[in-house]
Amino acid sequence: MRILSFVTSILILSSFDALALDVKQRFSHLDTNKNGYLTHDELEPQPQLLSTFLIWDKDQDNQISLIEFKNYLTNNLY
Numbered sequence: 001m002r003i004l005s006f007v008t009s010i011l012i013l014s015s016f017d018a019l020a021l022d023v024k025q026r027f028s029h030l031d032t033n034k035n036g037y038l039t040h041d042e043l044e045p046q047p048q049l050l051s052t053f054l055i056w057d058k059d060q061d062n063q064i065s066l067i068e069f070k071n072y073l074t075n076n077l078y
Ligand SMILES: [Ca+2]
Pocket: 031, 032, 033, 034, 035, 036, 037, 038, 039, 042
């Protein structure tokens, strides 16, 4: 039984890694000027995020940071 729970935790860990990698890849793909933030212009390919921009821009700096983008993906896709 210990082996089973060990395998289960490995599976959970690796799926977290895959999620983190996926978020980073999507983020850097959208962040065309590579400044670490997504602006309205850069979010044109993501109309769903653009239309809810104010909800996800938690610190209201008019840009979506990696953490804010991750929150968005976590709430919408997973
Ligand atoms: Ca940017």
